[in-house]
Amino acid sequence: MTGAGVLTDAPERRTRWLGGLAVFMMVMTPLLGYLAPKQFAALLSLVGLLAAPGLFRSRPPLLPMFALALLALWSLISLSWTPALPDPAKLKKFGAVENFTAIKLFLQLGLYGAAVAMLGQMSTRSARLASRVMLIGAGLLALITCLDGLLGAPIYQAIREASGDPLTPDLAMVKVSMGAYPLVLLLWPCARVLGASTFKGRNVLVALLFGLILIVAHVTGADAPVAALLLGGLVWLGVRLIGKPVARVLIPLVSAAFIFAPMAMLWGEKSGLVAWLHTLAPPSWDHRLNIWAFATDRILQHPMRGWGIDASRTFGSAIPLHTHNAPLQLWLELGAFGAAMAAAFYAWILYGVVRWTGVDRRDGAMAAGALVSYLVVSGFSFGVWQEWWLALGALAVIACGIAQKTSASAR
Numbered sequence: 001m002t003g004a005g006v007l008t009d010a011p012e013r014r015t016r017w018l019g020g021l022a023v024f025m026m027v028m029t030p031l032l033g034y035l036a037p038k039q040f041a042a043l044l045s046l047v048g049l050l051a052a053p054g055l056f057r058s059r060p061p062l063l064p065m066f067a068l069a070l071l072a073l074w075s076l077i078s079l080s081w082t083p084a085l086p087d088p089a090k091l092k093k094f095g096a097v098e099n100f101t102a103i104k105l106f107l108q109l110g111l112y113g114a115a116v117a118m119l120g121q122m123s124t125r126s127a128r129l130a131s132r133v134m135l136i137g138a139g140l141l142a143l144i145t146c147l148d149g150l151l152g153a154p155i156y157q158a159i160r161e162a163s164g165d166p167l168t169p170d171l172a173m174v175k176v177s178m179g180a181y182p183l184v185l186l187l188w189p190c191a192r193v194l195g196a197s198t199f200k201g202r203n204v205l206v207a208l209l210f211g212l213i214l215i216v217a218h219v220t221g222a223d224a225p226v227a228a229l230l231l232g233g234l235v236w237l238g239v240r241l242i243g244k245p246v247a248r249v250l251i252p253l254v255s256a257a258f259i260f261a262p263m264a265m266l267w268g269e270k271s272g273l274v275a276w277l278h279t280l281a282p283p284s285w286d287h288r289l290n291i292w293a294f295a296t297d298r299i300l301q302h303p304m305r306g307w308g309i310d311a312s313r314t315f316g317s318a319i320p321l322h323t324h325n326a327p328l329q330l331w332l333e334l335g336a337f338g339a340a341m342a343a344a345f346y347a348w349i350l351y352g353v354v355r356w357t358g359v360d361r362r363d364g365a366m367a368a369g370a371l372v373s374y375l376v377v378s379g380f381s382f383g384v385w386q387e388w389w390l391a392l393g394a395l396a397v398i399a400c401g402i403a404q405k406t407s408a409s410a411r
Contacts, residue, residue: 018054019126021047022119022402025395026133030141033182035159040182041108041387044394048111051118064348065113071341072105074334075309082308082333101385102309108387112394120401127405131193134399138186142212145179149219177220181377181389183213184225185396188236188369189403192362196407223284224381228373236369239353243361247354247368251347254375258343261327262303265296288380292325294318299331306335312383322383326375329384346375356404363404370396 025047032039079085079102086099122130148155153172160167167175187209194202210229217225238246268274274293278286294315298307307314311333312322323329330338349371357364374393382389 015122015126018051018119018122019129021051021115022122022126022130022398023133025119025398026130026137029134029182029186029395030137030144033141033179034144034156034176037178037181038388040391040395044115044391045108045111047119048113048115052111052114054118054121055114064345065109067341067345067348068109068113071334071338071345072102072109074337074341075105076102078102078306078308078334080308081305082311083314084308084310104387105385108390112391116394116397116401119398122402122405124405124408127402130402131189131406134186134402135190135193138183138190138209141179142183142209142216145176145183145216145220146212148176149173149216173220177217177222180213180217180220180222180225182392182395183209183216184228184232184373184377185370185392186399187213187229188232188366188373189396189399192366192400192403192407195362224377227380228376231376232369232373235372236365239357239368240361240365243364244354244357247350247357247364250353250368250372251350254346254350255343257375257379258327258330258339258346261325261339262296262299262331265292265328269293269296288324291319291323292328295323295325295328295332299328302335303331304335304337306331306333306338309333310385322385324381324383326378326384346371360407363407366403367400370400 025043028043032043144155152169153176156176157167157169157172160172190209191206194206199205210233214226214229216222217229235246235250265274268277274289278289281289295312298315301307312319312329323332327339327342330342334341350368353364353367353371356367374396378384378389
């Protein structure tokens with residue numbers, strides 16, 4: 001997250017193309033966020049592909065990529081024992097890579113990584129333009145999703161009916177709720193850009209954006225964005241007011257969440273905490289607790305190597321598709337090694353957050369808030385390999401880099 005936005009003196013003539021890609025990405029964000037969030041994977045892949053030629057003329061940071069490359073390599077090796085091995089014969093068919101998560105991880109690492117590395121090198125002028133488009137796009141997405149959510153999703157239903165693919169009102173509300181996920185990540189860089197501006201009503205706009213996202217998540221029943229907003233906001237405030245000590249504390253906390261996730265769940269079961277939570281949790285969260293308990297039991301059978309990539313999909317109704325918890329899914333599928341690589345990657349990012357905080361607490365608070373929001377949603381909602389959610393993580397990194405560079409030019 002902190003690898004982008006550091007070359008504040010990049011010549012404009014050499015980064016105009018990168019600035020155009022950033023603007024294109026921000027223009028597409030409200031459209032995809034409302035209508036087709038899963039297409040963020042295609043968007044970031046396209047941006048990465050178009051930006052990739054510049055990698056031959058630059059030296060992007062390789063350390064975080066190394067940890068992710070090892071994780072992807074281990075997932076590829078795990079195909080030798082996973083119960084979810086696709087039929088290799090399908091590789092001969094066009095588009096069959098979609099069924100091979102391990103192969104997709106390498107493609108995403110290359111394409112998303114190229115987008116992050118190269119767009120972090122755009123000039124201040126290009127970043128400033130991209131930040132304006134980002135603000136407008138986030139505002140439009142927040143307004144339309146909030147309005148549609150409050151009305152019961154008639155706008156989304158009308159669009160789907162016009163396209164010949166109608167949806168019931170309850171499913172339409174679920175689709176509208178998906179707009180809250182890019183918004184909860186873009187809130188923090190948008191707040192940073194507004195905070196560095198000279199606009200008199202900037203604090204009101206930040207509060208309005210926060211409130212709209214909260215309303216969207218609440219009325220559409222999306223619990224994870226609400227938790228992400230609250231926890232991300234708490235961390236943002238801590239780094240903003242206290243600085244490096246809060247940012248440093250996040251390093252062992254986040255690392256421990258990945259390393260000790262199964263042990264924490266086992267302790268919760270033996271101590272009675274999980275049973276107590278069952279009495280309080282609504283049905284969706286009660287189901288999550290059951291999934292996590294089942295996954296933990298299976299982790300104990302293969303704690304070192306894991307069950308193999310995509311094994312979560314093979315346990316029937318006990319685990320519908322994935323564990324709804326990133327650390328537990330990593331442990332279940334890739335074992336201790338996979339969890340360790342993920343912990344190392346996020347620790348590297350957090351060390352960057354500490355560095356940014358040392359330069360300007362506002363930048364560190366932005367990066368910490370975005371990272372915690374991403375981790376909270378990952379911990380409660382989506383599968384760890386879902387390409388569109390990984391793409392949104394890359395988008396958040398780029399957005400934070402744009403905001404940092406834009407704000408630095410205003411100092």
